[in-house]
Amino acid sequence: MKSIQFLSVALVLLFTFASCSDSSDDPIVIDENPLSEYTLLTKMTSNNHTIEVYSEGEQFTIGYNELFLRIKDEASGSYFSNADVSWKPMMHMTEMMHSCPASNIEKTDNASVYKGFTVFQMPGNADEYWELEMEYTVDGQTYNATERIEVKAPADDKKRVSVFMGTDDTRYILAMMPLEPEVAVNDFSAMLFKMDNMMSFPAVENYKIKIDPRMPGMGNHSSPNNEDLAFNPTNQGYDGKLSLTMTGYWKINLMLENENGEVLKGEEVTEDNESSSLFFEIEF
Amino acid sequence: MKIKNRLGSLYRMVKNPKQLIFVTIFLCLTLVQHQVNAQEYQVDPVTKSILPVNLEEVILISSYKWSLEHISHQKPLSTLDAYLESSKKLSMIKRGAYAWEPVLNDMSSERLAITIDGMRIFGACTDKMDPITSYVDVSNLSDVHIAGGQEGAVQGSTIGGAIDLRLEKSNFKPLDWNGSVETGIEANNMAQIFGGELNYSNEQFYLDTDVIYRKAENYVDGNGQEIAFSQFEKYNLSANVGYKVTDEQKLLASFIFDEARDVGYPALPMDVSLARAFIGSVSWIQTDFIGKFEQWETKLYANSITHIMDDSQRPDVPIRMDMPGWSDTYGYYSQARLNLDNHNFLVKLDGFYNRSLAEMTMYPNDPNQQEMFMLTWPDVRTLNTGLYAEDGIKLKKGTLKLTTRVAVQGFNVADSFGLNSLRIFYPEMEQRQTRFLKSIGAKYLQNFNTVEFSGGVSYGDRAPSVSEGFGFYLFNSFDNHDYIGDPDLKNEKALEAKLKLSLPLEKITFGVDANYFHTMDYIIGEVNPDLSVMTIGAEGVKVYRNLEYATLYNVALDADYKISPSFRCTGLVSYHRGTDQDNRNLPFISPLSYSGQLLYNSGKLSGTLSMRGAADQTNFNPEFGEDRTDAYTVFSLSFGKTFSINKDDVYVKAGVENVFDTFYSTYTDWNNIPRMGRNFYMTVSYAIN
Numbered sequence: 001m002k003s004i005q006f007l008s009v010a011l012v013l014l015f016t017f018a019s020c021s022d023s024s025d026d027p028i029v030i031d032e033n034p035l036s037e038y039t040l041l042t043k044m045t046s047n048n049h050t051i052e053v054y055s056e057g058e059q060f061t062i063g064y065n066e067l068f069l070r071i072k073d074e075a076s077g078s079y080f081s082n083a084d085v086s087w088k089p090m091m092h093m094t095e096m097m098h099s100c101p102a103s104n105i106e107k108t109d110n111a112s113v114y115k116g117f118t119v120f121q122m123p124g125n126a127d128e129y130w131e132l133e134m135e136y137t138v139d140g141q142t143y144n145a146t147e148r149i150e151v152k153a154p155a156d157d158k159k160r161v162s163v164f165m166g167t168d169d170t171r172y173i174l175a176m177m178p179l180e181p182e183v184a185v186n187d188f189s190a191m192l193f194k195m196d197n198m199m200s201f202p203a204v205e206n207y208k209i210k211i212d213p214r215m216p217g218m219g220n221h222s223s224p225n226n227e228d229l230a231f232n233p234t235n236q237g238y239d240g241k242l243s244l245t246m247t248g249y250w251k252i253n254l255m256l257e258n259e260n261g262e263v264l265k266g267e268e269v270t271e272d273n274e275s276s277s278l279f280f281e282i283e284f
Numbered sequence: 285m286k287i288k289n290r291l292g293s294l295y296r297m298v299k300n301p302k303q304l305i306f307v308t309i310f311l312c313l314t315l316v317q318h319q320v321n322a323q324e325y326q327v328d329p330v331t332k333s334i335l336p337v338n339l340e341e342v343i344l345i346s347s348y349k350w351s352l353e354h355i356s357h358q359k360p361l362s363t364l365d366a367y368l369e370s371s372k373k374l375s376m377i378k379r380g381a382y383a384w385e386p387v388l389n390d391m392s393s394e395r396l397a398i399t400i401d402g403m404r405i406f407g408a409c410t411d412k413m414d415p416i417t418s419y420v421d422v423s424n425l426s427d428v429h430i431a432g433g434q435e436g437a438v439q440g441s442t443i444g445g446a447i448d449l450r451l452e453k454s455n456f457k458p459l460d461w462n463g464s465v466e467t468g469i470e471a472n473n474m475a476q477i478f479g480g481e482l483n484y485s486n487e488q489f490y491l492d493t494d495v496i497y498r499k500a501e502n503y504v505d506g507n508g509q510e511i512a513f514s515q516f517e518k519y520n521l522s523a524n525v526g527y528k529v530t531d532e533q534k535l536l537a538s539f540i541f542d543e544a545r546d547v548g549y550p551a552l553p554m555d556v557s558l559a560r561a562f563i564g565s566v567s568w569i570q571t572d573f574i575g576k577f578e579q580w581e582t583k584l585y586a587n588s589i590t591h592i593m594d595d596s597q598r599p600d601v602p603i604r605m606d607m608p609g610w611s612d613t614y615g616y617y618s619q620a621r622l623n624l625d626n627h628n629f630l631v632k633l634d635g636f637y638n639r640s641l642a643e644m645t646m647y648p649n650d651p652n653q654q655e656m657f658m659l660t661w662p663d664v665r666t667l668n669t670g671l672y673a674e675d676g677i678k679l680k681k682g683t684l685k686l687t688t689r690v691a692v693q694g695f696n697v698a699d700s701f702g703l704n705s706l707r708i709f710y711p712e713m714e715q716r717q718t719r720f721l722k723s724i725g726a727k728y729l730q731n732f733n734t735v736e737f738s739g740g741v742s743y744g745d746r747a748p749s750v751s752e753g754f755g756f757y758l759f760n761s762f763d764n765h766d767y768i769g770d771p772d773l774k775n776e777k778a779l780e781a782k783l784k785l786s787l788p789l790e791k792i793t794f795g796v797d798a799n800y801f802h803t804m805d806y807i808i809g810e811v812n813p814d815l816s817v818m819t820i821g822a823e824g825v826k827v828y829r830n831l832e833y834a835t836l837y838n839v840a841l842d843a844d845y846k847i848s849p850s851f852r853c854t855g856l857v858s859y860h861r862g863t864d865q866d867n868r869n870l871p872f873i874s875p876l877s878y879s880g881q882l883l884y885n886s887g888k889l890s891g892t893l894s895m896r897g898a899a900d901q902t903n904f905n906p907e908f909g910e911d912r913t914d915a916y917t918v919f920s921l922s923f924g925k926t927f928s929i930n931k932d933d934v935y936v937k938a939g940v941e942n943v944f945d946t947f948y949s950t951y952t953d954w955n956n957i958p959r960m961g962r963n964f965y966m967t968v969s970y971a972i973n
Binding site for chain 2: 182183184185215217218219221222223224225243244245246247248249283284
């Protein structure tokens with residue numbers, strides 16, 4: 001008898017727990033954050049709204065940053081869908097101000113989430129800092145918000161963006177697209193912008209970026225079957241293939257050529273010249 | 285049981301300066317001589333070691349018949365490598381003092397089927413620093429069977445032939461308990477060898493156990509220079525057990541554990557801190573089988589090798605690296621014989637599954653940088669299933685032997701990291717591939733009065749080895765190139781012709797042995813100038829390719845002269861040539877070589893004076909790192925004596941190798957490392973009956 005009692009108590013308990021954990025019957029709708037997998041980098045609060053900025057990374061990093069935004073109406077606690085959003089990152093230097101390459105902000109499949117990218121050329125420091133200026137239109141009304149952000153060098157201190165003056169006297173910004181490197185042939189991409197003035201950074205089309213990966217820690221050897229980066233009109237970036245034959249520290253030596261094949265920046269790696277002045281770094 | 289070694293004091297002398305040791309050795313020798321009584325032995329190991337019919341050569345390592353171990357060899361407790369090198373058929377590629385790589389018909393590991401008692405086993409080192417022969421020792425073996433070309437197909441798909449290392453077993457002989465203790469020392473490299481075995485055998489059951497330990501310091505060449513990193517230390521344990529279930533059914537099992545530590549490879553940039561093998565098998569033998577089939581034997585086996593290569597002992601390297609490798613093999617075979625009238629069939633079904641994995645980790649000089657890691661063998665799984673059949677047909681005047689093997693071999697690159705690495709070179713590469721292998725051969729034997737003649741033709745092929753097919757930046761210090769495998773290689777195929785003639789006259793026997801291999805799609809590394817070297821200091825990168833063809837031939841003449849009942853004289857001259865379709869020399873082809881021996885044997889006392897040498901190596905290939913190796917001739921001397929103490933047998937052997945302290949290296953010496961200079965040695969074997 002005792003065992004039957006025990007069994008029935010156990011069954012009842014089990015059933016109770018099971019029904020508690022089953023949320024499909026739960027009448028309260030939990031507004032699950034679609035960006036919960038990303039890191040919330042900053043919140044900008046003004047106009048009784050909060051703009052949340054998310055990233056895959058842990059911080060605003062120099063180089064390419066893909067950022068996701070949501071705008072919360074603090075009054076209702078809900079998020080605005082289908083807002084028109086634009087932004088301008090601004091570097092406040094001691095003597096001047098400049099912006100950086102930044103995409104338009106697009107809506108994503110989730111109507112309350114917006115995304116875009118920025119390419120920060122430099123980190124902030126004690127005297128110089130970045131501000132993110134936002135402008136958004138909801139229900140016919142336009143709002144502005146500005147927030148100081150901390151842009152830092154990547155934790156591993158590896159070079160993923162390069163700002164340089166080409167031989168054509170144009171200033172360029174070349175940024176490596178995020179890569180999870182593997183010992184394999186990797187899809188490898190970069191974005192190239194030129195600096196028309198302090199505020200305008202149009203993407204550059206139809207150039208070519210030659211790559212020569214090397215391992216300085218091991219006789220500066222290269223790898224086979226790399227493909228130089230060529231312009232891809234669909235994403236306005238440059239795509240190629242990068243072969244990594246082993247893990248470790250790789251220096252991706254680069255040479256930028258314009259549409260006429262003239263080298264604007266970078267040098268060939270030879271016996272005497274260990275590295276190009278234009279390069280990215282990868283370590284894994 | 286009284287296992288007592290009267291010469292224990294010898295070992296303590298080893299640490300003293302060399303000169304002292306020699307004096308001590310000879311003093312001890314004389315001492316022992318006075319204590320014991322002589323006993324008659326009819327030892328004629330050399331003639332007994334040759335089976336003229338099917339096998340090309342049998343290298344005798346030990347025999348129960350004489351109760352004393354290893355008595356047949358000039359230097360009884362030398363390494364197995366030295367035994368093999370002293371054979372007529374084999375040469376040994378030498379990268380140091382340990383783990384030499386056997387070469388048969390000018391072909392090495394990947395072109396040979398090397399087995400231990402029929403078990404397939406594959407080295408775990410990407411740089412061939414652990415040939416299979418390094419995982420057994422003379423203590424384990426009774427003999428080594430060498431079969432050239434497709435005659436070796438019984439063991440597996442092969443081009444050059446098969447080497448079967450046969451384990452020593454009491455085999456239900458009613459010997460009861462018996463044991464022996466052996467020890468040896470060598471002066472040149474301060475080598476110490478201790479061995480022992482203890483066996484029990486009756487008609488129902490046997491158990492054999494043995495152990496051997498070797499430790500050697502650096503050796504000294506003929507110029508008195510110490511060869512750094514030529515030391516080694518190893519030990520080997522083994523056990524064999526057999527049980528007769530019925531008179532016609534036997535259950536056998538064997539186990540070998542072999543471990544070498546601190547092995548130096550002076551010819552290579554890296555050493556081995558650990559090479560370890562577990563080798564085990566269980567077999568069932570039955571006299572009768574289905575129908576008229578008989579002598580059914582089935583064996584299941586498994587072996588596992590761990591090989592740790594590193595450069596931690598080297599004082600000055602461009603970059604520190606570790607290169608561990610693992611090779612596990614599981615296999616079986618089942619065979620039976622069928623005798624019908626004039627036909628003698630053997631049918632054998634066999635298969636193995638091997639897993640080969642090797643890594644390379646490089647530690648950057650900048651401690652802030654990440655380690656560099658790659659898979660040099662990308663966890664390649666090889667599955668092979670084969671069927672072998674032979675028919676020995678008795679004809680009116682001679683014997684015809686037909687053999688064939690068909691096999692299916694599949695490769696699977698199991699590690700995706702490794703597969704992606706290889707796809708850098710071969711983007712379209714499949715993860716799996718299957719190959720069909722075949723072999724067919726015919727051999728005819730006939731005796732014309734006293735003249736024995738045999739001749740044969742055969743065809744066979746082999747799949748690429750793991751390194752050839754899937755190796756990833758394997759550094760070869762001989763030609764100073766990194767090697768990349770090619771999974772799309774074609775099978776290598778060889779047409780082979782052989783001829784053997786033995787002409788016994790009254791006191792002298794002459795023999796001629798010749799073979800010719802026309803190898804199509806011969807696999808060899810060729811320089812690819814577009815690839816960048818990985819190894820610091822390497823000259824270039826080679827990728828394995830199929831040559832259109834290569835031709836190899838070997839001719840050997842030998843003579844055996846019985847001068848008197850106790851004096852004998854033997855001689856051997858051999859010539860080898862290997863070229864490709866453009867008449868380019870193949871690497872590791874022996875120059876004209878010769879050897880001779882004068883043997884004295886009066887039962888209790890024996891002695892040998894032997895000589896071996898080679899002419900200049902004029903047909904070398906600099907593309908493979910070879911240069912002209914000069915001619916050399918070296919002499920060795922040995923004396924042996926048997927005694928009995930109470931009822932036990934004692935065999936003492938002492939000798940000198942390289943009597944004139946000649947400085948030399950041979951075509952098989954990796955990077956021309958000089959061979960050992962003058963070496964005094966002495967061994968003592970004590971058998972307890």
